[in-house]
Amino acid sequence: xxxxxxxxxxxxxxxxxxxxxxxxxxxxxxxxxxxxxxxxxxxxxxxxxxxxxxxxxxxxxxxxxxxxxxxxxxxxxxxxxxxxxxxxxxxxxxxxxxxxxxxxxxxxxxxxxxxxxxxxxxxxxxxxxxxxxxxxxxxxxxxxxxxxxxxxxxxxxxxxxxxxxxxxxxxxxxxxxxxxxxxxxxxxxxxxxxxxxxxxxxxxxxxxxxxxxxxxxxxxxxxxxxxxxxxxxxxxxxxxxxxxxxxxxxxxxxxxxxxxxxxxxxxxxxxxxxxxxxxxxxxx
Amino acid sequence: xxxxxxxxxxxxxxxxxxxxxxxxxxxxxxxxxxxxxxxxxxxxxxxxxxxxxxxxxxxxxxxxxxxxxxxxxxxxxxxxxxxxxxxxxxxxxxxxxxxxxxxxxxxxxxxxxxxxxxxxxxxxxxxxxxxxxxxxxxxxxxxxxxxxxxxxxxxxxxxxxxxxxxxxxxxxxxxxxxxxxxxxxxxxxxxxxxxxxxxxxxxxxxxxxxxxxxxxxxxxxxxxxxxxxxxxxxxxxxxxxxxxxxxxxxxxxxxxxxxxxxxxxxxxxxxxxxxxxxxxxxxxxxxxxxxxxxxxxxxxxxxxxxxxxxxxxxxxxxxxxxxxxxxxxxxxxxxxxxxxxxxxxxxxxxxxxxxxxxxxxxxxxxxxxxxxxxxxxxxxxxxxxxxxxxxxxxxxxxxxxxxxxxxxxxxxxxxxxxxxxxxxxxxxxxxxxxxxxxxxxxxxxxxxxxxxxxxxxxxxxxxxxxxxxxxxxxxxxxxxxxxxxxxxxxxxxxxxxxx
Ligand SMILES: Cc1cc2nc3c(=O)[nH]c(=O)nc-3n(C[C@H](O)[C@H](O)[C@H](O)COP(=O)(O)OP(=O)(O)OC[C@H]3O[C@@H](n4cnc5c(N)ncnc54)[C@H](O)[C@@H]3O)c2cc1C
Ligand SMILES: Cc1cc2nc3c(=O)[nH]c(=O)nc-3n(C[C@H](O)[C@H](O)[C@H](O)COP(=O)(O)OP(=O)(O)OC[C@H]3O[C@@H](n4cnc5c(N)ncnc54)[C@H](O)[C@@H]3O)c2cc1C
Ligand code: SF4
Ligand code: SF4
Ligand code: FES
Numbered sequence: 001x002x003x004x005x006x007x008x009x010x011x012x013x014x015x016x017x018x019x020x021x022x023x024x025x026x027x028x029x030x031x032x033x034x035x036x037x038x039x040x041x042x043x044x045x046x047x048x049x050x051x052x053x054x055x056x057x058x059x060x061x062x063x064x065x066x067x068x069x070x071x072x073x074x075x076x077x078x079x080x081x082x083x084x085x086x087x088x089x090x091x092x093x094x095x096x097x098x099x100x101x102x103x104x105x106x107x108x109x110x111x112x113x114x115x116x117x118x119x120x121x122x123x124x125x126x127x128x129x130x131x132x133x134x135x136x137x138x139x140x141x142x143x144x145x146x147x148x149x150x151x152x153x154x155x156x157x158x159x160x161x162x163x164x165x166x167x168x169x170x171x172x173x174x175x176x177x178x179x180x181x182x183x184x185x186x187x188x189x190x191x192x193x194x195x196x197x198x199x200x201x202x203x204x205x206x207x208x209x210x211x212x213x214x215x216x217x218x219x220x221x222x223x224x225x226x227x228x229x230x231x232x233x234x235x236x237x238x239x240x241x242x243x244x245x246x247x248x249x250x251x252x253x254x255x256x257x258x259x260x261x262x263x264x265x266x267x268x269x270x271x272x273x274x275x276x277x278x279x280x281x282x283x284x
Numbered sequence: 285x286x287x288x289x290x291x292x293x294x295x296x297x298x299x300x301x302x303x304x305x306x307x308x309x310x311x312x313x314x315x316x317x318x319x320x321x322x323x324x325x326x327x328x329x330x331x332x333x334x335x336x337x338x339x340x341x342x343x344x345x346x347x348x349x350x351x352x353x354x355x356x357x358x359x360x361x362x363x364x365x366x367x368x369x370x371x372x373x374x375x376x377x378x379x380x381x382x383x384x385x386x387x388x389x390x391x392x393x394x395x396x397x398x399x400x401x402x403x404x405x406x407x408x409x410x411x412x413x414x415x416x417x418x419x420x421x422x423x424x425x426x427x428x429x430x431x432x433x434x435x436x437x438x439x440x441x442x443x444x445x446x447x448x449x450x451x452x453x454x455x456x457x458x459x460x461x462x463x464x465x466x467x468x469x470x471x472x473x474x475x476x477x478x479x480x481x482x483x484x485x486x487x488x489x490x491x492x493x494x495x496x497x498x499x500x501x502x503x504x505x506x507x508x509x510x511x512x513x514x515x516x517x518x519x520x521x522x523x524x525x526x527x528x529x530x531x532x533x534x535x536x537x538x539x540x541x542x543x544x545x546x547x548x549x550x551x552x553x554x555x556x557x558x559x560x561x562x563x564x565x566x567x568x569x570x571x572x573x574x575x576x577x578x579x580x581x582x583x584x585x586x587x588x589x590x591x592x593x594x595x596x597x598x599x600x601x602x603x604x605x606x607x608x609x610x611x612x613x614x615x616x617x618x619x620x621x622x623x624x625x626x627x628x629x630x631x632x633x634x635x636x637x638x639x640x641x642x643x644x645x646x647x648x649x650x651x652x653x654x655x656x657x658x659x660x661x662x663x664x665x666x667x668x669x670x671x672x673x674x675x676x677x678x679x680x681x682x683x684x685x686x687x688x689x690x691x692x693x694x695x696x697x698x699x700x701x702x703x704x705x706x707x708x709x710x711x712x713x714x715x716x717x718x719x720x721x722x723x724x725x726x727x728x729x730x731x732x733x734x735x736x737x738x739x740x741x742x743x744x745x746x747x748x749x750x751x752x753x754x755x756x757x758x759x760x761x762x763x764x765x766x767x768x769x770x771x772x773x774x775x776x777x778x779x780x781x782x783x
Contacts, residue, residue: 023533040490042584044592069592085490087527217583217593220488220529221715223575224557229566234559239717253566256668260568261594 001082002036005059010141013066014109015075016051022058024050024088030096030116031211031243034060034088035219038073043085046070047216047238049113050089060088063112063141090219091242094209098125100183103175103206104150105131105168105197107189111142113211114188115149121186122149129182130154131171133189137162168193169200176204184209187246191255198246208246212237215258228254287648290324290340297321297345304352312355316417320426321350328648332618335502335586338645339403344384347436351380353417354428361414362430367764370394372411372430379433388437392448395434396471397763399442399509402435404500405760406639425640442512449519453480458777461486461545463530463718466494467759468551468750470513471766472773473522479774481546484523486530491582494553495751496759498582499574499609501616504642507581531721540745546780547773550733550741550748551766554756555715559708560604564662569596569670573605573613573709580616598705601625602673604659605709606636611643613707614651622705626652628659630678630691656680656691660698662706673701712756730755739769747773 006018024034028050037043052061066072077083094117102121106114111132122128130150134140135158147153154171155163164171168189175182185208187197194210201208214226214237221239228235229250235241300319307314324340325331331338342350354376362372371390378387391398405411411430412418418427441447459482462469469485470493477483491497493510518524530536530552539545557572559565576595579585583593601622603614606629614625627646629636632655636643647653656678663672677697680689714731726734726742732755733748735741741748749765751757 027533027535037490039592042587042590042592044583045490085527087488087490087529087533089532090529217575217578218489221555221717222557223578224559224572225575227559227566234561234566236556239556250566253668257566257568259668260596 001084002086004077004079004081004083005057007077007079010063011139013075014063014139014141015066016061016063017074017077018054018057018059018061019083019086020058021060021086021088024086025053025055025058025060028053028060028089029093030120031094031113032089032091033113033219033242034062034086035090035216036074036083036087037085038070038077038083040084044070045085045217045219046074047090047213047219049211051112051115063109065109087219090238092240094120094243096120096124101127101129101180103129103131103172103182103185105133105172105185105187105189105193106146107133107168107187107193108135108139109141110187110189110193110211111140111146114186115142115145117186117188118146118149127151129175131156131168132163133157133168133193135159167196169196172197172200176201176206182206186210191251191258194246194249195251195255198249198251202247209243210246210249211242212244212249212254213242213258214254215260228257287325287328288322289327293322293324294343294345297343297349301345301349304349310352315353315355316420318349318353320353321346321429321432323429323432325645328645328650331503332615332649335619337506338503341439342432342436344440347379347433348382350429350433351376354380355416357416361416362411362428365414366411366430367760368394368767370411370434375437376428376430376433379437384437384440387433388441389448391434391437392450395763396474397467397513397759398434399438400467400496400505400513401760401763402431402433402438403505403509404496404758405431406758407431408640410760442509447512447516449516450474450478452478452520455482456480456777456781458482458546458781459484459544460773460777461530461539461543461548462551463536463548464488464494464551464553464750464752465492465514465524466551466553466750466762467496468553468762468766468769469494469549470517471763472549472551472747472749472770473517474520475767475770476549476773476777477517477520477522479777481774481777482523483521484525484545485517486528486534487524487526488529488552489582490526492524492526494551498578499612501577501581501612503615503619504612529717531717536718536722536725536746537743545745547745547747547776549739549766549769549773550718550746550752551750551762552715552718552752554712554751555717556713557708558711558713560659560710562659562661564664564670565708567662567664567670568668569598569704570662570706570708571596573603573609573707574712576613576707577609577616580620586616586620595620596705598622599624600703601705601707602659602701602703603627603707603709605629605711606631606638607709607711608638608642610707610709611638611646613709615646615649617705617707618649618651624652625650626654626701626703628654628657628673628675628701630656630658631680631688632656635688654701658691658693659706663700670704670706671702673703673706674698675701712751714752714755718752737768738772739765740772745776
């Protein structure tokens, strides 16, 4: 049972909540996630990244987008309500060190998991370049927080309603062409976005880390539902990840697997990049 | 064996019992002549569509008759072959005499979870294997049905509504952490708590019971039974913390160093399901049996109207593997509406590790068995879903290290099997979560925690047992290890208290 102690609506269907979870707040590191259920008997266990934590208050922050039943119900929880089931921190923490210059690319809700990583990277002494992308102005989250961390902040919208009218891959490519090129990139967002970011950096040999959001059941390595192909190996995202080398991840298979239950659930999270990608693939 | 209705079985039991009771003394010959009592089961056609328990359990008459078959051997070999050493002739005699309460009391002196073991123990390879009656009749199926009798008295006690809560000694001020709430953990909790120590169980999931909850399906082991055992523990004062992943929510050693636990027992079970490593294994529609059963059992996906967790809608299912887990997955798929379910196994029925009873039940329900076959690759549709499986045929060669004849592929024997779902059930590796986050803990090359004969690990005050030590084993073996660990923990604590 974890109490909701703060709630804020960040955009039309994105919410931020601070939840009481003292032990998790103490142990968590950047890159880790929790799983929660909105009903102990019948609820689904949904994974959400720990976007921030406050050890003194004993709280963690989650930022989530309404995409289906569980997130829709979760958005109805009010301050003072209790989340019946919440477990974490799960997954391996992000490996943080001073790499030099790191490009952090966040797409849509992906900015939420990116934030604690960018923060940790900055703290470790990196030069942090941040690219935030969204469909339109209203869907941009955490701009202020990211601005506070980043040495350079680039904002793109698909419709040009704010910042540059571009997909995040455009500025990413430009940055890769700089001399010296960045030492590393981290991309978090819709799978298609991570796929194209990885493809963008590959010719420049800029190591690109991605954080995969596969379907999960237990989150502790017991079911194998979260498995993905990484290079020649099969990895379990919940215990081996969630972060992997984007140049090795088989995104197409991952995207297919995310649609396993599509008949039963509908997908609102489709972004223009996905449509763009579909078009691109149709042309080929 | 053909199916007999519970009514018919009961009728002949009543007749037989009256017949036997006419005799003043029962000589061994008379006892051997009593027909072995068949377990009454739900009708196969009906049960394949529901989740209720397949086996209904003995009636009192059947239990008494079956108990009378026991010869009360002086050197009762059955006891040696029970991993927890239950006084088998002792409790069976009480059943034969109609003293059911006394019978359950005797069992509970050594076993904590009789309603569970009576249901899921592989009795035919344990206590019943050495039974004199079975040996005398040259048929292991005709051994005294020790497990069914155990189940009968445990169910009888539950039905009376006053299950005895074990006595707990005065508080000692020592506190113990039990990691994992499978059978190993539950037994440790009970045995340590009895001595008056403070016990907290930490469980990663939101519900307790381990594999008994998320793996073994309702139709073989109803959740109510697991719940009742856990209730008993809670009444004894055992505390539980669900949604607590040791290694992540708290490091194992921190339980001792920061939280002041005097000892920790690790019973985290097997984990990581294995896959075949063949092409197509990541297509949509390929699941580990663990995932499939967890969705169905723990997440209650069988209850499609209420559960948020979806389960794949299948028509033609192939189950890979030949153990209990494979049988459970196959039978669950059938109950979730699959039209055709086939078990694909590399060897023959004789080599299958699943219990005979489970194989028979699966057959009765209409599960197909494809022996001496194994998939080569799984074939998908354009949108990445399973549509077929290419298989190879095998023949048996020389026995391998496990003593089982090794399957040898028949070259060029490829054929296509139409399926839309593949459930992989070829075993589990060990869960690396605890060992990864506890570098000092000694593990073997398979990742199983290494312990001494008191279940002590390489780290002071940390004990381990069950599947995390044994690799995928059984409920009763896990309990046996739990017992041993609890004894060692109790000794450590009492030494500390004396010091
Ligand atoms: C490690 C990890 C971290 C995550 N962190 C966040 C986060 O910080 N904020 C956030 O909003 N979301 C995050 N997600 C995604 C989030 O878990 C899903 O959005 C959520 O499970 C959807 O549940 P639902 O019942 O609302 O929707 P459902 O009804 O289950 O699904 C709606 C649609 O979303 C798709 N979907 C289902 N599961 C996932 C999934 N795991 N990822 C992506 N799409 C999915 C399905 O294709 C479906 O069509 C994370 C996922 C993972 C694995
Ligand atoms: C489908 C299936 C059918 C089976 N059928 C039979 C049968 O008929 N007869 C039989 O005798 N045996 C059967 N078995 C095997 C039997 O269930 C196991 O051998 C037994 O449950 C092992 O007990 P355990 O206590 O070691 O662990 P488990 O029962 O595996 O329990 C371990 C518990 O620890 C929890 N855990 C894991 N990691 C952590 C962590 N880091 N922190 C906190 N908690 C954690 C898990 O969530 C789990 O609840 C079957 C197994 C399966 C999967
Ligand atoms: S071996 Fe069989 S007959 Fe002998 S005591 Fe045990 S159960 Fe009874
Ligand atoms: S616990 Fe298992 S092995 Fe022991 S007597 Fe009971 S059924 Fe047989
Ligand atoms: S979610 Fe089950 S193994 Fe990763």
